[in-house]
Amino acid sequence: MSRRLPPLRAIQAFEAIARLQSVSEAADEMALTPSAISHRLRKLETHLGVRLFYRANRRMVLTNAGREYLQSVGSAFDRIEQASERLAGGMASDVLTVHCPPSFAPAWLVPRIQGFLEKHPTIDLRIHASPQPVDFFKTDTDVEIRYGSSDWSGLVVIPLLDDALTPLCSPEVKKRIGSPDGADALTHMPLIISERAPIGWKEWFRAKNFKRTLNRGLHFDRGYLALQAAAQGLGVALESTVFAEPYLRRGELVRLFAPEFGDMVIGAHTLVYPPPYQGIQKIALFQDWIVEETRAACGGALAERFHLS
Known part of the structure; x- marks a missing residue:
């Protein structure tokens, strides 16, 4: 389903006018004529069905609706600008979201996590802990560490720890x-x-x-x-x-x-994720790391008795 957005060029014109309080200055910034800027503004107001500015002493002043709209639009432009600067500056990171049982996180995962971060400094970890399994396609969870011996058909299942x-x-x-x-x-x-x-x-x-x-x-x-x-x-x-x-x-x-x-x-702890996630680099790196850690912790023993492979 496509997004029902107003014309992005019109939103850009609105943001520039609101920031500079001038149609002519906004036109100079965007390398357009004042009439072109005014046309984009009218197009946006028609799309929204509200008036966004009124004139006062040759300045463009936001209406109440315009101020409310600018708060959301301005913050969206700020986020786009920050994200672009991070990418252009080589500071981008990949976020890996891991879900696990509340007892497993402090007792086993967190004491070891520094090793993963040092090995993969461009990956940022987000750890969520709760006893309920997640729905991968309704959350931003990348991988989950589950406890028990249930039949998790439809998922990739990697045995970790008895x-x-x-x-x-x-x-x-x-x-x-x-x-x-x-x-x-x-x-x-x-x-x-x-x-x-x-x-x-x-x-x-x-x-x-x-x-x-x-x-x-x-x-x-x-x-x-x-x-x-x-x-x-x-x-x-x-x-x-x-x-x-x-x-x-x-x-x-x-x-x-x-x-x-x-x-x-x-019981046993296992790593699970949907088959479409196979091949995603951050998931593959985390899988390799945690499998290595669990093998070292249990001397190579697997959870095979639970038929989870």
Whole structure:
């Protein structure tokens, strides 16, 4: 559908007259005759159905409608001028909009993003975080990092990271426990319970064929509070390895068990985008970078068990 715009030359004449308050000066600036400028102005007023100027002491004064119109038209010309100067001066950048879950952005993406910016300085990143998937064709989103194992048919799907729940504690607590060889190491340990976790201690113990009463312990309705409590040595938390990565990286938390015993995989993070976006340079560069980062983070493990490729 074509835009219903008035003649652009008429808008340019209007802006010049409003700025200079003179038809003759506007004509000189645009290298036209005063009658040609006046003709363009009349054409614009006819198109809009309003009067834009009145004369006062040989000057052109804007009407109320003209002042309102100039605010929008003037700012549009300013943006065009600024964009043109940026392009002509070699300062243009490409904006890449990334959508991801709120927990993934601060825990995993943001701590690494400096590496991408240094590698690709002409790309500006815009990161949006929300739990709901986006509609690519109704937003300006270029790529999305999604969580789960749904069937995202119709999209390019790149596996990134498995997400596992595992018992985590402070190094001091781990030292007191020693080298645990089974779930019974938690028999007398205070447990930290995340009330909103998709899988809790009850399910973890059942998977390890171990029974323990869970009536006692610290309860939190936010995962980050459970992680903070564990880092303070208040007990053992069962939390996401992706969500807890900043704590693990800083050494404030450690895994209580080796991954092959302690980890319970609950989902995966994947990169998705529409097939028409394939081949767009900024998307290809981001894909290469984040795939490399995730491979380094998980030692080459893929999310193949979720059949996302």
